[in-house]
Amino acid sequence: MRQPWAESAGKRLDIIARIACLSAGLALLVAAIVALFVESDDAALIPVLAAGFLLVLTPAVVDRLRSRRAGYFEIHLIGQIAANARKSADALRRLGMDRELDAYATIYNELRGPELVVVRGEVLDRIVQRVANASVIEKFDKDEVKELFLHGSPIVRVLALGLIEGDLSLIDSSVLLDAIDRSLTGNEQYHALKLVRNGWGWLSPDERGRLLSVIEADPQIQRGPSRSALAQQIRELAQNSRIR
Known part of the structure; x- marks a missing residue:
């Protein structure tokens, strides 16, 4: 059973992350729109626009994915984490981040192709931001985080770095x-x-x-x-x- 403090902390983290995501997305879109009216490389604007749209739309996409049953997600990120870092996976579950991280991992996996490299990077940055926020309020085990990185998939390795980013003692x-x-x-x-x-x-x-x-x-x-x-x-x- 999730503790009340953990549920409250998870909600606060979610609100903060949504505001940051929307603000960053809108900033990118505004910058790209302004650049359209000055001398600039149109090709260079494409990844900026794509990243902006992704950041603006991502919270809504994740909400939609969250509403589905857990088995829907193609990527079970928390399950991957639990394989090498059970306590870390439990901590993320207590904060209510399990299905959200699974959703982001699924989105990341679907964004294939060289033209989407920048957008994939934005999704990874979003995951890092979320787990870094979690690491600020929840203590993670240093040895587990190391194991998580050394034996994890590309997305799990970046997630481990995000945990360290939130708590430099790791x-x-x-x-x-x-x-x-x-x-x-x-x-x-x-x-x-x-x-x-x-x-x-x-x-x-x-x-x-x-x-x-x-x-x-x-x-x-x-x-x-x-x-x-x-x-x-x-x-x-x-x-x-x-x-x-």
Whole structure:
């Protein structure tokens, strides 16, 4: 039986996430519409519009999927989590996030094709946001989160990074090294770089050095503007650490 506090916390998380999702979607749509009236590359506007529409429509789509019976979902994400991290899966269920995460995983799986790479990334970002919010109010087991990452599918690996994002005490340099050096998706690598930046103070000098070496050795990072920007911020943190 779900505890009243968990049900209340789950509802608050849902409201916050919906507002953030709608705000981000509307911001992207407005930016794309404004760009239509100035000199801009029409081809570049397509993924922006697609991402904006997805963010605006996603809460409604998830609500519709949630109303179906649990067996409807093609992807049972919570079941995948429970296979390696039972306590983590139970915590997400207590917060009422099980069917919602299954719904997002199903949506992600349906968005196939190279033209939908950006949109798929937005869905993963949404999952990361939701579990990061959950990790702020619910304590997750560090060893379980590591196992979740090491033995999970691409979407579960990103979800594990989201849990760490919400609670930096869960940070593990071996997880970050694997997520940067052997990432299964660009989105996974992005969130790992973000964790290196945000969790810099939680890492030892040796861990920082190993992570920086892996970052410098990966040419893929420089090909993604967001990842490249994060890498530069990490270099600046490393430089400031040496000066001190």
